[in-house]
Amino acid sequence: MQNNPTLDAILDLARRVTLAMIREEGQALGYSNPLNLRDCPWFAVAFPTELWPDKIPKRIYPGGQVVQRTERFRSGVSVGWFWDPAPGGVIPIIGGEKSITVPDALGMAGALHDVVLHIAEGQSLARFIEGFAPATENATSQYVANVAQWAGILDAYAPMLSTIKPAVVT
Numbered sequence: 001m002q003n004n005p006t007l008d009a010i011l012d013l014a015r016r017v018t019l020a021m022i023r024e025e026g027q028a029l030g031y032s033n034p035l036n037l038r039d040c041p042w043f044a045v046a047f048p049t050e051l052w053p054d055k056i057p058k059r060i061y062p063g064g065q066v067v068q069r070t071e072r073f074r075s076g077v078s079v080g081w082f083w084d085p086a087p088g089g090v091i092p093i094i095g096g097e098k099s100i101t102v103p104d105a106l107g108m109a110g111a112l113h114d115v116v117l118h119i120a121e122g123q124s125l126a127r128f129i130e131g132f133a134p135a136t137e138n139a140t141s142q143y144v145a146n147v148a149q150w151a152g153i154l155d156a157y158a159p160m161l162s163t164i165k166p167a168v169v170t
Contacts, residue, residue: 020150
């Protein structure tokens with residue numbers, strides 16, 4: 001397999017940002033939703049049926065299981081609903097013959113997916129974090145400063161893609 005320096009640089013940037021954000025979120029690497037994602041938009045939406053009395057569309061895993069979300073509270077006040085990867089630790093996959101039994105891997109893949117998506121959109125680290133961790137719920141400027149420092153990003157307001165060195169083709 002041939003190495004691709006640009007791909008390697010993007011993956012390294014995404015890994016550094018993801019790990020720094022997990023650190024800022026105060027989560028252990030084995031936690032099933034290390035970035036405290038509220039949703040998982042990479043899974044399909046199933047529209048209400050007679051099986052769902054609340055009539056609210058829900059995301060579904062490829063095997064058909066409904067994606068679970070858990071309401072979280074801080075000091076007795078709801079802070080919203082968060083994605084709960086693989087409650088019980090098992091997600092059936094397409095066809096149902098196999099399953100994923102590592103919810104922390106699913107959560108880590110989700111975290112990395114979210115970071116890579118925002119890198120590809122051309123967002124700066126600051127803009128991404130301002131949307132991800134708004135000042136109404138977080139000390140956003142400190143969050144940006146910490147993640148930038150831990151991820152080795154010198155300019156948190158420049159597009160994250162501009163922080164990598166372009167590949168040199170010889």
